[in-house]
Amino acid sequence: MTYGDGSGNNDPLTSLDVAGHEMSHGVTSNTAGLEYSGESGGLNEATSDIFGTGVEFYANNSTDVGDYLIGEKIDINGNGTPLRYMDKPSKDGGSADSWYSGVGNLDVHYSSGPANHMFYLLSEGSGTKVINGVTYNSPTSDGVAVTGIGRDAALKIWYKALTSYMTSSTNYAGARTAALNAAAALYGTNSTQYAGVGNAFAGINVGGHINPPSSGVTVTNPGSQSSTVGTAVSLQIQASSTNSGALTYSASGLPAGLSINSSTGLISGTPTTAGTSSTTVTVKDSTGATGTATFSWTVSTTGGGCTSAQLLSNPGFESGSTGWTTTSGVITTDSGEAAHSGSYKAWLDGYGSSHTDSASQSVTIPAGCKATLTFYLHIDTAETGSTAYDKLTVTAGSKTLATYSNVNAASGYTQKTFDLSSLAGSTVTLKFNGVEDSSLQTSFVVDDTALTTG
Numbered sequence: 001m002t003y004g005d006g007s008g009n010n011d012p013l014t015s016l017d018v019a020g021h022e023m024s025h026g027v028t029s030n031t032a033g034l035e036y037s038g039e040s041g042g043l044n045e046a047t048s049d050i051f052g053t054g055v056e057f058y059a060n061n062s063t064d065v066g067d068y069l070i071g072e073k074i075d076i077n078g079n080g081t082p083l084r085y086m087d088k089p090s091k092d093g094g095s096a097d098s099w100y101s102g103v104g105n106l107d108v109h110y111s112s113g114p115a116n117h118m119f120y121l122l123s124e125g126s127g128t129k130v131i132n133g134v135t136y137n138s139p140t141s142d143g144v145a146v147t148g149i150g151r152d153a154a155l156k157i158w159y160k161a162l163t164s165y166m167t168s169s170t171n172y173a174g175a176r177t178a179a180l181n182a183a184a185a186l187y188g189t190n191s192t193q194y195a196g197v198g199n200a201f202a203g204i205n206v207g208g209h210i211n212p213p214s215s216g217v218t219v220t221n222p223g224s225q226s227s228t229v230g231t232a233v234s235l236q237i238q239a240s241s242t243n244s245g246a247l248t249y250s251a252s253g254l255p256a257g258l259s260i261n262s263s264t265g266l267i268s269g270t271p272t273t274a275g276t277s278s279t280t281v282t283v284k285d286s287t288g289a290t291g292t293a294t295f296s297w298t299v300s301t302t303g304g305g306c307t308s309a310q311l312l313s314n315p316g317f318e319s320g321s322t323g324w325t326t327t328s329g330v331i332t333t334d335s336g337e338a339a340h341s342g343s344y345k346a347w348l349d350g351y352g353s354s355h356t357d358s359a360s361q362s363v364t365i366p367a368g369c370k371a372t373l374t375f376y377l378h379i380d381t382a383e384t385g386s387t388a389y390d391k392l393t394v395t396a397g398s399k400t401l402a403t404y405s406n407v408n409a410a411s412g413y414t415q416k417t418f419d420l421s422s423l424a425g426s427t428v429t430l431k432f433n434g435v436e437d438s439s440l441q442t443s444f445v446v447d448d449t450a451l452t453t454g
């Protein structure tokens, strides 16, 4: 590697960005190997300008501060102007600002322009900006403003694109795909960085815009909670953000005695008072974006507050239709399906034609009780494959407990269990509803139900 002298032999070509540029050619030739002609040649040159600029910013040298100008210290033009401008490459009189069919016919130091411009847009965004005393004004080919994702992320994405996804013949369209793949690998497809790559390339007339993720923070709803007075609770809230940095957790409506750790999201403590509350957890990320999850939390007392009981009438169907409201012929001793015990069961559907059967009853769950629903279910079917054609839905009031289908068919009965403690203090209708499509039967057979409190 040799360096020549700049204008009048006064400014040797050894400035930070030029040295970084030349050494980056070594990185490119040992990774993607971008061929030094056509569009791949422009990308090769731009890659050296991009990493040369990264070197200059990283060095943080007060006599050669970081900038998006290339060769501003070597005075190769003899009039103090830099060799190239990344915010608006055409300012050098020869480089292209954006991609067009035929841009690959330019000298590689001019066809690099669109990629240099893309890197500036990706790092800093469009429009006017002053950085380290230099004023930039970066346009976009379609006039749509784009937002930068920061130089560090832009450099990481370009390095991964170069070393993992580009090949010797990569052109501008391929560079967009490579950079999107790199952003997806580093930050995920639902990230501001991924959208930023798409929009920076759109700014140089390569590909369309990508909408940024609507919210930075996603909180997984833990579902209804039930706890007991005097018994310790531990519930970890799960959340993630499209932005990096720490998350902060807070909660409103927690049962008395419980608190949330603001940095870990762990809810812990020991409930002191029975009752049902609506709890909302809010998670904030480093940019101030928030996400929430709201769920009900029922705290029950033990012992004297609730009497152990089985609340359903005629739970095993042995008294025929007593206690249940059904469609025709559901509670039966028909030997076509075996009962789980005794001789009666509730047999929903099994006709092989469009048909709906149901069995329901209203039940009051006392306040302060822990309540558990159990039943035995057998499903057989003439359907095949993994498509749910015929379905059984189990509901308690407006709450859907489960949906089963022909896909769940199996020999024998399986016991199902659901916690209905969140419904304590209310009267709800427990309902089994089976819907069959126009062909091939599915039988949903329910037996030995129970709704127990304690």
Ligand SMILES: [Zn+2]
Pocket: 021, 022, 025, 045, 048
């Ligand atoms: Zn070069």
